[in-house]
Amino acid sequence: xxxxxxxxxxxxxxxxxxxxxxxxxxxxxxxxxxxxxxxxxxxxxxxxxxxxxxxxxxxxxxxxxxxxxxxxxxxxxxxxxxxxxxxxxxxxxxxxxxxxxxxxxxxxxxxxxxxxxxxxxxxxxxxxxxxxxxxxxxxxxxxxxxxxxxxxxxxxxxxxxxxxxxxxxxxxxxxxxxxxxxxxxxxxxxxxxxxxxxxxxxxxxxxxxxxxxxxxxxxxxxxxxxxxxxxxxxxxxxxxxxxxxxxxxxxxxxxxxxxxxxxxxxxxxxxxxxxxxxxxxxxxxxxxxxxxxxxxxxxxxxxxxxxxxxxxxxxxxxxxx
Numbered sequence: 001x002x003x004x005x006x007x008x009x010x011x012x013x014x015x016x017x018x019x020x021x022x023x024x025x026x027x028x029x030x031x032x033x034x035x036x037x038x039x040x041x042x043x044x045x046x047x048x049x050x051x052x053x054x055x056x057x058x059x060x061x062x063x064x065x066x067x068x069x070x071x072x073x074x075x076x077x078x079x080x081x082x083x084x085x086x087x088x089x090x091x092x093x094x095x096x097x098x099x100x101x102x103x104x105x106x107x108x109x110x111x112x113x114x115x116x117x118x119x120x121x122x123x124x125x126x127x128x129x130x131x132x133x134x135x136x137x138x139x140x141x142x143x144x145x146x147x148x149x150x151x152x153x154x155x156x157x158x159x160x161x162x163x164x165x166x167x168x169x170x171x172x173x174x175x176x177x178x179x180x181x182x183x184x185x186x187x188x189x190x191x192x193x194x195x196x197x198x199x200x201x202x203x204x205x206x207x208x209x210x211x212x213x214x215x216x217x218x219x220x221x222x223x224x225x226x227x228x229x230x231x232x233x234x235x236x237x238x239x240x241x242x243x244x245x246x247x248x249x250x251x252x253x254x255x256x257x258x259x260x261x262x263x264x265x266x267x268x269x270x271x272x273x274x275x276x277x278x279x280x281x282x283x284x285x286x287x288x289x290x291x292x293x294x295x296x297x298x299x300x301x302x303x304x305x306x307x308x309x310x311x312x313x314x315x316x317x318x319x320x321x
Contacts (some may be wrong), residue, residue, distance in 0.1 A: 001025040003041045006161060007081035009169025010102055011043055014079065015050050017173045022232075025066075027084050028056045035098045037229065058271035060085045070094050080134060081168060088135050097179055099134040102168040104161070106130060106146055108194035109140035116164065118197040121222035123214070126150050127160060129168045131175050133186050140194075142160045142186035144179070147171050154257075156224040200227050207231045209269035210321065213258045219255050229253045231269070234319040251320065254302050257293040262289035267319060274314045279306025283320065 002011060003026050014021050024047040024086065032039045040048075047054045057066045067090055070078075077097040080087070080109060082104075105115035107130040119127045119186045128148035134143040149163050173210050178184040205227040220229040232248040258283050266284040271283040281292045296302040 001026055001078060001083040001087075002081040003027045003084045004082050005042045006104070006165045006168075007043050007083075007102075007199040008046050010079060010081045010172050011046050012173050013169040015046075015052075017176075019173070019176060021047075021052050021306050023053045023055060023069075025055045025057070025060075025083065028058055038102055039313050040069060040115070056241065057111050060091060061088045067091060067094070077179065079172065079176075082171040086138070087134065092134055092136065100144065100174065100176070100179070101134045101139070103130045103132055103139055104164045104168075105197070106148065107132060107139060107143055108189040108191065110197040111194055112197040115145075115197040117200060117222045119222075120151060120155070120157055120160060121218050123218045127164065129164050129171065130227055131171070132189075140191070141191060142188050144184050145171065145175055147302070154220040154221075156157045158225055178247055202227050205229045207253065208288040213290040216281050216285055217256050217258055220253050224254060233318075234321065242290045248321070249298055252296040253292055253294075253300070254296060256290050256292050259289040259291040262291075264289055269320045271316055271318045271320070274303075275314055276306070276309045279304065281309060281311060281314070 001024075002008075011021070011024065018211070024043060026041045026043045027041050027208055031037065044054050044056070055066070055069060060066050075095045078091075078095045079102070080099055081102040086154055089101060103115065105111075105119060106126070106128045108236070110119055116127065122220070126148050128146055129147050131144040132139070132143060132280060140319040147167055147169060149160075151160060151173045167274075175184060200223070205223045207219065207229055209216070211219070211230070223229050230250050233251050235249050251319045262282060264270070264284040266272055268284055268286045270276045270284045271281070272284050272289065273280050275281075281295070283287050283292065292305055294302055294304055295308050
């Protein structure tokens with residue numbers, strides 16, 4: 001049971017192993033892209049290519065047909081990786097060895113929908129993949145194995161996603177063999193040490209210049225590529241007769257770093273350096289100075305700060321919101 005790219009390496013590992021994949025459950029096809037065409041989930045694409053039966057129920061909970069289909073498949077174990085639906089106890093009880101979830105954090109920290117993003121946003125130095133025995137609670141089941149990876153200072157959420165996705169595929173088959181042999185003991189989670197990683201929204205990416213430069217760098221890394229990080233800039237209204245009015249334009253920030261050794265008494269969000277020749281674009285924050293490395297103006301492609309400064313009218317003293 002899985003849906004996005006994150007789950008594909010796990011499915012590939014199972015297909016290539018001595019285990020038999022008797023069925024794949026994934027989310028229904030959805031419209032997406034510029035043309036709003038009907039798109040198949042990545043897991044479905046992989047399953048169809050391997051000629052594995054695919055099931056795409058809109059809802060799993062309180063769905064008698066789904067429950068009966070699963071019973072008819074008679075699975076020994078169900079592997080779940082970013083499926084996108086909460087499984088009811090009736091489904092969890094079907095497989096002989098239970099349901100095993102591949103969760104992209106070191107549980108009990110970062111239970112929930114977006115553990116990869118929030119680990120980076122909060123400045124964590126490591127993350128990992130937890131294999132857990134599922135129960136009715138949200139990522140609360142007993143831990144079977146934890147496999148760790150370092151979060152390097154420049155790593156963004158997409159890079160960590162790819163690393164953890166591959167890691168899940170690498171460790172899964174061996175863990176299932178241990179489970180079948182009865183050699184995979186479970187450890188109850190410490191609820192007091194738990195934290196929650198809520199679902200992301202467009203507003204999650206809004207930059208708060210009152211935070212420190214390091215916190216903002218982590219914010220930009222953690223929300224790349226989605227929902228992305230952005231600030232607002234006030235510009236004169238383009239409508240005729242409204243020269244004195246201002247409207248907000250969005251500036252997306254794709255990459256940044258702490259400006260080591262730089263300091264400023266300017267209000268947070270104030271541009272303190274915008275040098276076309278050196279390509280230096282620095283902003284005052286609540287603590288320290290941040291240097292924007294890659295940005296994107298409305299209707300434009302993402303570009304390095306030097307190229308951006310050559311074609312814009314940013315000026316020292318202007319304040320981003």
